[in-house]
Amino acid sequence: MSKKRGLNIEEKRTRMLEIFFETKDVFQLKDIEKIAPKEKGITAMSVKEVLQSLVDDGMVDTDRIGSSNYFWAFPSKALHARKRKLEEFKNQFSEYSRKKEILQESIEKSKIGRQDTAERAALIQELAALRQKKDQLKAEIDKYKECDPDVVEDIRQANKVAKEAANRWTDNIFVVKSWAKRKFGFEDSKINKTFGIPEDFDYID
Template identity: 70%
Template sequence: MSKKKGLSVEEKRTRMMEIFFETKDVFQLKDLEKIAPKEKGITSMSVKEVLQSLVDDAMVDSDRIGTSNYFWAFPSKALHIRKQKLEHLESQLIEGTQKKQSLQQSIEKAKVGRQNTESRATMLKELEGLRHQRNQLKTELEKYQECDPEVIEEIRQINKVAKDAANRWTDNVYAIKSWAKKKFGFEQNQIDKAFGIPEDFDYIE
């Protein structure tokens, strides 16, 4: 019989947050060491470490009253943190768009292999990184749809702006590929390979 696989660190963190969100209560460490193993399958020996990692990431609040430490976390704060992350991503997309506009002027006169070719590859990697972060945050937000409808709707609007900005970048990448193909006679697969463009590169639906 195979040995049962234990929970990963991220799974433990997620289940620990569920305890706070489902109960909306304040706990001491000793309380969580009793509740977590029974209700969420988190071993009592790892409760303290998991809890501290959540406190360090500002996902769980803590305070000392007398000789005891108390811990709590509410869904509204989690939503606020994710909203801040989305706003940060939006700021990065705006900054990236400005960099792209500046780079576009030099691309018109550029030749393959010159320094700005490396810049385009770097910008493409940054774009893919931002898309990945946006998709991760979108997945996380789906967990909190019933917590605060107004905040969720606002975040969705911000997410739409970020998506539109990313697709504008995709337009420009295709424009650069078309220009390079006409200017230098390269095949599309040669251009993709030269600039490190993945095969599944496409617009965000």
């Protein structure tokens, strides 16, 4: 035979409210601790915690008279508390919905300019080729730096041409970035990430 399932916190709260609603009486904690386990199946050790949660939510009233605390609750009070709680949840839902719409608009806006185009592909390919050429020329210079001065000079001239070409394309890329920032309000970091441009991208010295 399966073990009987215990009450969850909401079930305990509901049953404890029934004590007040059915009797329409005022109780001390010791009274509730006797009634709740016997009539509503609420374990004695959880009575104080459940009662305090109802007080915290404004569903049960309490007052101290002399050295004793008294508790009471009426259906109209509970209904008002539930309506207030429902209104709070509705306001929170409305606020979260508004934030979701703002985020969705931001996502859609961020997609602008990310479309793959022939121009973008050409720029990326040209940039990669120039970087590769630069690395090759640097390696050649390092290889022949102690060799014939004429050979070294030829390599340096070729490197200069490649450097000027790379800087022209760098200038073009900066122009495109400047246009994107003015047109769409994008930040440098977002443009760099979108087009695969390194953060330290700059002219070649």
